[in-house]
Amino acid sequence: xxxxxxxxxxxxxxxxxxxxxxxxxxxxxxxxxxxxxxxxxxxxxxxxxxxxxxxxxxxxxxxxxxxxxxxxxxxxxxxxxxxxxxxxxxxxxxxxxxxxxxxxxxxxxxxxxxxxxxxxxxxxxxxxxxxxxxxxxxxxxxxxxxxxxxxxxxx
Amino acid sequence: xxxxxxxxxxxxxxxxxxxxxxxxxxxxxxxxxxxxxxxxxxxxxxxxxxxxxxxxxxxxxxxxxxxxxxxxxxxxxxxxxxxxxxxxxxxxxxxxxxxxxxxxxxxxxxxxxxxxxxxxxxxxxxxxxxxxxxxxxxxxxxxxxxxxxxxxxxxxxxxxxxxxxxxxxxxxxxxxxxxxxxxxxxxxxxxxxxxxxxxxxxxxxxxxxxxxxxxxxxxxxxxxxxxxxxxxxxxxxxxxxxxxxxxxxxxxxxxxxxxxxxxxxxxxxxxxxxxxxxxxxxxxxxxxxxxxxxxxxxxxxxxxxxxxxx
Numbered sequence: 039x040x041x042x043x044x045x046x047x048x049x050x051x052x053x054x055x056x057x058x059x060x061x062x063x064x065x066x067x068x069x070x071x072x073x074x075x076x077x078x079x080x081x082x083x084x085x086x087x088x089x090x091x092x093x094x095x096x097x098x099x100x101x102x103x104x105x106x107x108x109x110x111x112x113x114x115x116x117x118x119x120x121x122x123x124x125x126x127x128x129x130x131x132x133x134x135x136x137x138x139x140x141x142x143x144x145x146x147x148x149x150x151x152x153x154x155x156x157x158x159x160x161x162x163x164x165x166x167x168x169x170x171x172x173x174x175x176x177x178x179x180x181x182x183x184x185x186x187x188x189x190x191x192x193x
Numbered sequence: 194x195x196x197x198x199x200x201x202x203x204x205x206x207x208x209x210x211x212x213x214x215x216x217x218x219x220x221x222x223x224x225x226x227x228x229x230x231x232x233x234x235x236x237x238x239x240x241x242x243x244x245x246x247x248x249x250x251x252x253x254x255x256x257x258x259x260x261x262x263x264x265x266x267x268x269x270x271x272x273x274x275x276x277x278x279x280x281x282x283x284x285x286x287x288x289x290x291x292x293x294x295x296x297x298x299x300x301x302x303x304x305x306x307x308x309x310x311x312x313x314x315x316x317x318x319x320x321x322x323x324x325x326x327x328x329x330x331x332x333x334x335x336x337x338x339x340x341x342x343x344x345x346x347x348x349x350x351x352x353x354x355x356x357x358x359x360x361x362x363x364x365x366x367x368x369x370x371x372x373x374x375x376x377x378x379x380x381x382x383x384x385x386x387x388x389x390x391x392x393x394x395x396x397x398x399x400x401x402x403x404x405x406x407x408x409x410x411x412x413x414x415x416x417x418x419x420x421x422x423x424x425x426x427x428x429x430x431x432x433x434x435x436x437x438x439x440x441x442x443x444x445x446x447x448x449x450x451x452x453x454x455x456x457x458x459x460x461x462x463x464x465x466x467x468x469x470x471x472x473x474x475x476x477x478x479x480x481x482x483x484x485x486x487x488x489x490x491x492x493x494x495x496x497x498x499x500x501x502x503x
Contacts, residue, residue, distance in 0.1 A: 151304060155301075155323075156305060156309075158283075159282065160284050179308065180305025181304035181326055182326065183304070
C-alpha cells in the first residue's frame with residue numbers, strides 16, 4: 039500500500055470517511071468556487087480505508103480555516119452517511135463526530151419530480167422521509183416519490 | 194378510529210382497519226345515496242369543491258354526496274376567472290377557501306398538492322386526485338365495489354390492465370389491495386407497466402405481483418378484472434397506440450375463458466377499452482362502481498364532519 043501524506047492543517051475541518059467518489063459533491067456542498075476560496079483545500083479521492091463501512095475505500099476533504107455549520111454537515115450526511123467531521127484547532131483535534139442522517143430532512147434537497155408541488159413556487163421547503171440510511175434513500179413527503187440522484191438535487 | 198377533522202390525502206395514511214371502517218359506514222349510506230331514505234344530518238356545513246383540473250364523476254359525486262347529507266357546496270367552476278390564473282400560490286388559495294368552508298375537496302394537476310393544502314388548511318382536506326399521484330376516494334370506492342360484489346377482498350385474484358404507469362387510480366389501488374392480501378397481476382405493454390417505485394413499495398408489504406403483457410393468459414384465473422384507459426397522447430406514434438389499444442380491448446370473446454362470476458371494473462370514462470356488448474353481461478360492474486362513489490364519499494363527509502344519528 040502506498041502511504042499518502044497530506045500536511046496536517048493548523049485550523050479547519052477534515053471531512054474523513056467520505057463514500058469513495060463523493061468528494062467533488064462534498065466540494066459542491068461546501069460551495070467552493072473561484073470567488074470565495076482563500077485557504078487551502080486538499081482533496082483525496084479513493085484512498086484505502088481501514089473502516090469497513092465505506093467498503094475499503096474512501097475520499098477525504100481537508101478545508102483550512104473553516105468550520106462547518108450544521109446545515110452543511112446535514113447535507114454531507116445525505117451523500118456520505120459514514121463521513122466523520124474532525125475540527126482542528128491549533129494542530130490538534132478539537133472535536134470529532136460522525137455525520138448523522140436524521141429520520142427526516144427539510145430544505146436540503148429538492149424533489150426530483152418536476153411535477154411535485156414543492157417545485158412550483160409554493161411557500162414550502164421540500165421535505166423527505168429517510169427510508170434508508172445506507173445507501174441514503176429519500177421519499178418526498180408531498181408527492182411520495184423516491185428521490186433519484188440526491189447529489190444532483192442538493193439545494 | 195375517530196375520523197373527525199382528519200385529512201384524507203393518501204391511501205397510504207390509512208391502515209386496513211380504518212379502511213374497513215370506512216367501507217362499513219359506506220354500506221350504511223347506500224339507501225341514503227339512492228334517495229330511498231333522507232338524512233340531512235350535516236345541515237349547516239359547507240364543502241369547498243376546488244377542482245383545478247377537469248373532472249365529471251369525482252366532482253359531481255362529491256356534490257351529490259354533500260347534498261344527500263344536507264351539506265352546502267361552494268365551488269369555482271372556471272379557474273381562468275380566479276386569482277390562480279393571476280399567479281396566486283395554491284397555499285394562499287387554500288388559506289382563503291379554508292376560511293369560507295368546513296371541508297375542502299381538492300383536485301389538482303401537481304403531485305403533492307393535497308398534502309400541501311392539508312398543511313395550510315385548518316379544516317380537513319380530501320384529496321380528489323393530485324397529478325399522477327394518488328386518488329384515495331377512488332380507491333375506497335373501488336374496494337367498496339369489490340367487497341360488495343365478492344363479499345371479500347382477501348385472496349382474490351385481481352388483474353389490473355391498461356396504463357399502469359401514468360394511471361393515478363391504479364397506484365393507490367394496488368397499495369390498498371396489498372393491505373388486504375389480494376393476489377395481483379399487472380397486464381400492460383412494457384412501456385406502460387407499473388413503475389418500479391410502486392412495485393417495490395407493495396413487495397415490501399408482502400405482495401408478490403405478477404407482471405405480464407398477455408391479457409388472455411391472465412383472464413381465466415381472475416376474480417376481478419380492473420380495466421383502465423390507455424391514453425392516446427402517451428404514444429408518439431398513433432399506429433403503436435392502435436396496436437396496444439387493440440390488444441387490451443375487452444369484449445365477450447375475450448371473456449369466453451373467464452370465471453362465471455368474474456367482475457369487470459373500470460374507473461371510467463372508457464373510450465373503447467370495454468366493448469358495449471360487455472355492459473349486458475353479469476360481469477359488468479363499472480356503472481355500479483360509478484354509483485358507489487356516492488355512498489363512499491358520503492361516508493367520508495359524515496365521518497370527517499362529525500355526523501351523528503345514522
